[in-house]
Amino acid sequence: MFDVRFIERVLPALLDGLWITLAIAFLAFAIAVPWGLCAAILHRRGGLAAALTGGYVQLVRNTPVLIQLYLVYYGLPMAGIMLSAFACGVLVLAFQTGGYAAEIFRGSLASISVRQFEAASALGMAPFARWRHVILPQLFLRSLPALTNQAATIIKDTAQVGVIAVMDMNKVGQIWLEKSGNPFDVFIALAAVYLVVTTVVGLAGRLIERRLSFVQ
Amino acid sequence: MRSYIPGTDVAGSRWRNPAANDTAAPLSRGEFLSLAAALLVTGCSGSDSKSAATALPADASRLDIVIARDKLIVGTYSTSPPLAFINPDGELAGFEIDLARAIAKDLLGDSEKVEFVVLNAAGRFPAVLTGKIDFGLCSTSITGDRAARVAFTPPYLDTGGTVIARRDAGLTHVRQLNDPRFTYALLNNPGSIERAEQELPRAKTIVLDNPAAILLATKVGRATAFNIDRAIAHQYVADNPDLMLLDTSGTVYNHVSGNAIFLKPGDFKWWLFLSTWMNELRGGSRYAQYRTLYLRWFDKEPPPQRFYDVSRY
Amino acid sequence: MSVALENLPYLLRGAGMTVLLSVAAAVPATLAGLCMALARRRTPWLGSLLDGWLFLMRGIPLIVLLVFVYFLLPRTGLDLPPFWGVTLVLAAYYAAFMSEVFRAGFDALPNAQWEAGRSLGLSEPLLLFHVIGPQALRVALPAHLNLCASLIKGTSLASVIGLWELTLASLEVVERTLAPFPIFLSAAGIYFTICFALDRLARRLEVANG
Numbered sequence: 066m067f068d069v070r071f072i073e074r075v076l077p078a079l080l081d082g083l084w085i086t087l088a089i090a091f092l093a094f095a096i097a098v099p100w101g102l103c104a105a106i107l108h109r110r111g112g113l114a115a116a117l118t119g120g121y122v123q124l125v126r127n128t129p130v131l132i133q134l135y136l137v138y139y140g141l142p143m144a145g146i147m148l149s150a151f152a153c154g155v156l157v158l159a160f161q162t163g164g165y166a167a168e169i170f171r172g173s174l175a176s177i178s179v180r181q182f183e184a185a186s187a188l189g190m191a192p193f194a195r196w197r198h199v200i201l202p203q204l205f206l207r208s209l210p211a212l213t214n215q216a217a218t219i220i221k222d223t224a225q226v227g228v229i230a231v232m233d234m235n236k237v238g239q240i241w242l243e244k245s246g247n248p249f250d251v252f253i254a255l256a257a258v259y260l261v262v263t264t265v266v267g268l269a270g271r272l273i274e275r276r277l278s279f280v281q
Numbered sequence: 282m283r284s285y286i287p288g289t290d291v292a293g294s295r296w297r298n299p300a301a302n303d304t305a306a307p308l309s310r311g312e313f314l315s316l317a318a319a320l321l322v323t324g325c326s327g328s329d330s331k332s333a334a335t336a337l338p339a340d341a342s343r344l345d346i347v348i349a350r351d352k353l354i355v356g357t358y359s360t361s362p363p364l365a366f367i368n369p370d371g372e373l374a375g376f377e378i379d380l381a382r383a384i385a386k387d388l389l390g391d392s393e394k395v396e397f398v399v400l401n402a403a404g405r406f407p408a409v410l411t412g413k414i415d416f417g418l419c420s421t422s423i424t425g426d427r428a429a430r431v432a433f434t435p436p437y438l439d440t441g442g443t444v445i446a447r448r449d450a451g452l453t454h455v456r457q458l459n460d461p462r463f464t465y466a467l468l469n470n471p472g473s474i475e476r477a478e479q480e481l482p483r484a485k486t487i488v489l490d491n492p493a494a495i496l497l498a499t500k501v502g503r504a505t506a507f508n509i510d511r512a513i514a515h516q517y518v519a520d521n522p523d524l525m526l527l528d529t530s531g532t533v534y535n536h537v538s539g540n541a542i543f544l545k546p547g548d549f550k551w552w553l554f555l556s557t558w559m560n561e562l563r564g565g566s567r568y569a570q571y572r573t574l575y576l577r578w579f580d581k582e583p584p585p586q587r588f589y590d591v592s593r594y
Numbered sequence: 595m596s597v598a599l600e601n602l603p604y605l606l607r608g609a610g611m612t613v614l615l616s617v618a619a620a621v622p623a624t625l626a627g628l629c630m631a632l633a634r635r636r637t638p639w640l641g642s643l644l645d646g647w648l649f650l651m652r653g654i655p656l657i658v659l660l661v662f663v664y665f666l667l668p669r670t671g672l673d674l675p676p677f678w679g680v681t682l683v684l685a686a687y688y689a690a691f692m693s694e695v696f697r698a699g700f701d702a703l704p705n706a707q708w709e710a711g712r713s714l715g716l717s718e719p720l721l722l723f724h725v726i727g728p729q730a731l732r733v734a735l736p737a738h739l740n741l742c743a744s745l746i747k748g749t750s751l752a753s754v755i756g757l758w759e760l761t762l763a764s765l766e767v768v769e770r771t772l773a774p775f776p777i778f779l780s781a782a783g784i785y786f787t788i789c790f791a792l793d794r795l796a797r798r799l800e801v802a803n804g
Contacts, residue, residue, distance in 0.1 A: 127789035128782040129750035131761055140774040142501040224655035230487035244471045248665035260653035404668035490754055493769040500772055
């Protein structure tokens, strides 16, 4: 059905690209989580902060990543800022994922009873300690399933950075496809690696979830 | 069916790279609608051509089939100006379209007796091999591996990649681009990637998906230079004063390849007709027509009819 | 900003194509999603088949599927124009997610509803059409609209395989005008307007559902 020997040749090239894919996804995710958390906490304060963070979330939810990539990659040099394509990719995906993470945290935060805040301050805990010891642990636990999904999504989204000439796994695959004229086998290899990676991320998320809920 | 055309009415000013022979052919809304319409009426037109064909023996040449059908069916692109694109009136136009019409004129006596089937890069060879079209005339350059699958006529156009650079980079020759300080933008096709690896191994290369992207990347300063089809390079330079053609002498960029008509292999009669026709056009009795078309679409003189000066012999 | 205004008509035509593409994909995706959700209730072995489908769609990026189908379809002899190729992929991709949304909608209804309907002597199709269907759809609609917004954003990927729509149109205009900020922002604004409208609708329905 498919040519195993051809796939053996494609795979090493794809795995080279995979490191770029994973690096972008990891960096973007590492930026997006604290960034989304800040947005969610700000949102809770209401007023202008809530309006701004709400607007931000709507913005990322309702515009395509592709347009954001083009905007940053072609737009910033016009403003005299020359970020590498890789940095542009990380920036856009962090911005995007940050919005979704903010939504996730906002939802979890809303599910934590106000009484907990009151109880913690009644115990004389300082605001920072209150967040650190009472709210955040619960927040992360409740957000974990959705964050795991988001981590898988971000890996899939990195497949778009090829349009701004980042040599991620998908781009490497496309170049091989053009070169070999063998779309089927390239696709099988590419799809298999993506499936493995997203599945591993999903499993890892579930594992962490189980560990943490056990600790709790 | 008339509908508006993306690309031409705004762009108008400038031609798009016919994509170094290999890019995907986008489908405009106009085409989409006409294709949708074509799908709906497919029963009629399909059976039409079939009934004409069935009157002929099973091993009849495409030439006889076309004459019996009294219509030529040609595969083309629609987004590679000035070769084949949709003009502001919503009609296919371009150098390749005119060539197809000229063939119809000689074969069937009427340049209007052509039906164009818009193809994309991935679908062009299957279209001739399955007999859906009589031949393909869509920015396809002859290569050895392709020649093993389809038959080619002699080329109707010399093409090949050349290089355009930003004027402010201060380059004159392509070789100067071979430096890690410079970035070279090209499309994802094996030919241009190979040429870049061979000629500019030290330059950084970036591979983008469409002609708009490589030009844009160069104009905003993401790339120093880009690879473009020779036939239309001068048009780009004329339209963009900040860009210039680099001297390509002594490099692979000075080599040409030929764009040719391709057809299903094995049909000698059909191939002989098309090949003879093409030879006459480029170097024989129809050279005047070739020159007219060339001037019209490329705005410059075509290569001479003979490589030697005829008056001396 | 005048650059953006001048080219807005062109971008809006691109947006027309985006909407056309979205509708062409969303309608079959919804119907298929609904059928898959219903079929899963009746035939358990189909469930694992659909799970497999969902697993694939969840794990493979849309852009990979699009490029693959673009290159592979012509070879199968199935001669689809690019527009329909893209439509097919988008529909197949989102049908998987939509079936999950509809399944959740059906699952949200207590079993008693089915039993009550049956005890009234309603036939299965009647029951589905008049009792279960409307309620389940109402529950599923907000999430379904969110997926539609996601699908609209997904159509931008069609530009990568050269299908002309809003994203490719904006790239063309930027190449000509060399004004990435105003043009890409306008394009983003158009996407935003379409998707945000759907989002508001979804929120309103969510509120209406209580």
